[in-house]
Amino acid sequence: MPSKRGEQGEVRAVGRGGDAVVETSNGVVLMPGGLPGERVELMLIGSKRGAARGRLMRVLQPAAERREPPCADAARCGGCPLMIASPEMQREIKQSFLADACRELPGAADTEIEWVDSPAKLGYRRRARLAWHWDTIGYRQLHSKRVTPIGECIVLVEPLREAWDALRAYLAPSLRGGGEIQLQLTDAERVVVDLRADDDQRPELFDACERLCELPVVAGVTLRTGGDGHAASWGETRVAIQAGTSGLLEGPGGAFSQANDRVNEKLIEAVVRLAEPLGMRVLELHCGIGNFTVGLAEQASALVAVERDPLAVDACQRNLKRLGRNARVTVGDANRPPKGRYDVVVLDPLRQGAKALFEGGALLPGPKRLVYVSCDTATLARDLRLATAKGYHIDRLIGFDMFPQTAHLESLVRLVRD
Ligand SMILES: C[S@@+](CC[C@H](N)C(=O)[O-])C[C@H]1O[C@@H](n2cnc3c(N)ncnc32)[C@H](O)[C@@H]1O
Numbered sequence: 001m002p003s004k005r006g007e008q009g010e011v012r013a014v015g016r017g018g019d020a021v022v023e024t025s026n027g028v029v030l031m032p033g034g035l036p037g038e039r040v041e042l043m044l045i046g047s048k049r050g051a052a053r054g055r056l057m058r059v060l061q062p063a064a065e066r067r068e069p070p071c072a073d074a075a076r077c078g079g080c081p082l083m084i085a086s087p088e089m090q091r092e093i094k095q096s097f098l099a100d101a102c103r104e105l106p107g108a109a110d111t112e113i114e115w116v117d118s119p120a121k122l123g124y125r126r127r128a129r130l131a132w133h134w135d136t137i138g139y140r141q142l143h144s145k146r147v148t149p150i151g152e153c154i155v156l157v158e159p160l161r162e163a164w165d166a167l168r169a170y171l172a173p174s175l176r177g178g179g180e181i182q183l184q185l186t187d188a189e190r191v192v193v194d195l196r197a198d199d200d201q202r203p204e205l206f207d208a209c210e211r212l213c214e215l216p217v218v219a220g221v222t223l224r225t226g227g228d229g230h231a232a233s234w235g236e237t238r239v240a241i242q243a244g245t246s247g248l249l250e251g252p253g254g255a256f257s258q259a260n261d262r263v264n265e266k267l268i269e270a271v272v273r274l275a276e277p278l279g280m281r282v283l284e285l286h287c288g289i290g291n292f293t294v295g296l297a298e299q300a301s302a303l304v305a306v307e308r309d310p311l312a313v314d315a316c317q318r319n320l321k322r323l324g325r326n327a328r329v330t331v332g333d334a335n336r337p338p339k340g341r342y343d344v345v346v347l348d349p350l351r352q353g354a355k356a357l358f359e360g361g362a363l364l365p366g367p368k369r370l371v372y373v374s375c376d377t378a379t380l381a382r383d384l385r386l387a388t389a390k391g392y393h394i395d396r397l398i399g400f401d402m403f404p405q406t407a408h409l410e411s412l413v414r415l416v417r418d
Pocket of ligand 1: 258285287288289290291306307308309332333334335348349350
């Protein structure tokens with residue numbers, strides 16, 4: 001374990017997790033709070049997974065792009081590590097994640113990275129996962145069970161911020177033990193609150209949920225408690241989401257939805273444009289409640305959509321029917337899709353990516369085009385290596401700033417057969 005002493009170093013880059021990669025005379029140290037080109041003084045605090053870790057003590061030479069973060073809790077919370085950088089530098093850093101994921105892969109050198117900005121840099125986020133520990137409500141620290149209390153989270157859309165205030169006032173005094181809270185925007189102005197308690201809860205919490213649900217900003221509340229797994233709900237707990245110009249999608253409260261409505265609108269448009277589904281047999285994996293399905297179904301000659309969550313599949317089928325579109329939507333594992341001949345495959349996995357899909361023979365005979373939507377450039381890099389080893393090359397790369405201020409990036413990569 002290194003000693004707790006000051007070290008000076010130069011920030012070489014910001015890594016995928018948002019930590020600065022600092023070059024010191026004793027080697028590389030990872031540390032939150034630094035920007036490329038800066039000279040910093042840090043304290044070594046240990047090592048994790050073989051990498052030395054540090055804590056920022058002083059910025060000796062700040063980058064010209066350094067900004068005072070607009071959130072008072074930015075350093076303590078850690079959820080928005082790029083809030084200290086100008087929007088231009090945030091973009092450069094995130095583009096470097098995508099460039100690194102594709103480096104030396106077939107097609108990458110000839111493919112320019114396109115960029116889609118978020119019109120809102122703050123107040124954009126339409127869903128949030130919080131946690132509680134007794135009466136403290138906040139975000140969970142990365143890789144930890146600890147809950148950091150936050151005064152106000154300014155990347156959330158206004159109704160979510162209002163709902164969070166209401167949680168503190170109405171629920172916090174009655175909460176027991178620990179649990180998770182999901183807040184999700186519905187109808188563009190109200191919030192669905194989903195509470196999952198690790199422990200049994202007192203009757204007062206049930207009364208408090210009922211009162212919370214009477215507020216104009218709260219559409220509905222679900223409470224699942226530990227022990228007997230009892231669930232109760234108040235108000236309207238389904239969500240309604242405007243999926244760009246594709247139409248209004250409805251789904252169960254816990255179903256996945258993209259975090260930033262304005263960027264999602266551009267993502268849907270780009271997925272459909274790059275898939276070129278007109279007259280094609282399309283396979284869509286990880287379809288959720290139909291965010292891309294509706295647009296793809298409008299043009300494809302045949303569309304098979306796969307999703308593992310039966311409630312999302314049910315919602316997707318209803319959404320297609322309501323909007324007058326046609327597709328076969330099935331509950332299943334995207335890594336073992338229904339056999340068939342597909343011209344185009346669209347996939348949008350969770351952060352774990354789709355290793356098993358590319359390793360197996362599920363995509364044989366190979367479709368002409370793969371349109372891969374990714375929220376994690378580390379697993380994207382791995383999967384692109386697997387796909388290009390099977391004879392595909394990259395021909396379009398687009399970064400979407402779905403999560404400004406954070407180190408997360410949404411990427412869209414199109415691969416075509418050589
Ligand atoms: C990132 S979300 C994307 C959903 C949708 N494309 C959208 O834009 O809203 C990933 C989805 O994949 C689903 N999923 C995760 N693993 C899966 C698997 N092995 N097979 C099928 N679906 C899976 C999740 O339930 C979730 O709905």
